[in-house]
Amino acid sequence: MTKKVDLPDSWLNLIIDEFHKQYMDDIKKIIIENKKKGITVYPPGSKIFNAFKLTEFNLIKVVILGQDPYHHEGQAHGLSFSVPRNIPPPPSLINIYKELSEDVDSHFDNSNGNLDSWAKQGVFLLNTTLTVQKGKPLSHSKIGWNLFTDRVIEVISNNKEKVVFILWGMQAQSKKHLIDKSKHLILESVHPSPLSAHRGFFGSKPFSRTNHYLASNDLKMIEWTNFDL
DSSP states (O other), rough: OOOGGGHHHHHHHHGGGGGGGGGHHHHHHHHHHHHHTTTEEOOEEEEEEEEHHOOOOOGGGGGEOOOOOOOOOTTOSSTTTTTOTTOOOOHHHHHHHHHHHHHHTTTOOOTOOOOOHHHHEEEEEEEEEEEEEEEEETTTTSSHHHHHHHHHHHHHHHHHHOOOEESHHHHHHTTGGOTTTTTEEEEEEEOOTTTTTGGGGTTTOOOHHHHHHHHTTTOOOOOOOOOOO
16 A cells, blocks of 8 residues: 555654555455445545645644545545535534634635645644445444554654644544643544534534644644635
């Protein structure tokens, strides 16, 4: 898998060994077998590691953990919760935007579901599973991606300081043990899904709390509502 994955050196220097492990070969074989059977896998191969390409390791200030990619056509592009430009925001992202608007008291164009601008500012948008079969959520959740993304979370925790980890929902919160809370901030709430958002996501103020922490540590705040970067 290494030869086909174009990652920045800032990442490869820390996680290159993962691409030589058996589990990564197994993941590749499963994806190839899926495609041979005519099963569509999202996101496209060139976008699987998009989060790593848009957010260099040294730029990371915030980590937002997602679950697995969107499973409908045209939505997944390698960033948790984000969709490509000109694709309508899915329900969870609509709720994220609602909370953002209330939290920072700002109105913005919420028809754009693309979060590239967050990624470019140091918000690492990581799904814990990096691929999914079309129309089948969680279909690749047990093929080995967790071994890779758990290691990525550990590498960030071990090699950086003062990162904000935003964990929405039980699946993301199950990764809390990988994070050293003595040198990072962990923000938790229920998932922004319409099924749970009203049970504590709305009103949790993750965006202002993140910026308060960054500012208090002399780090540049995230321009959450600037989607033109």
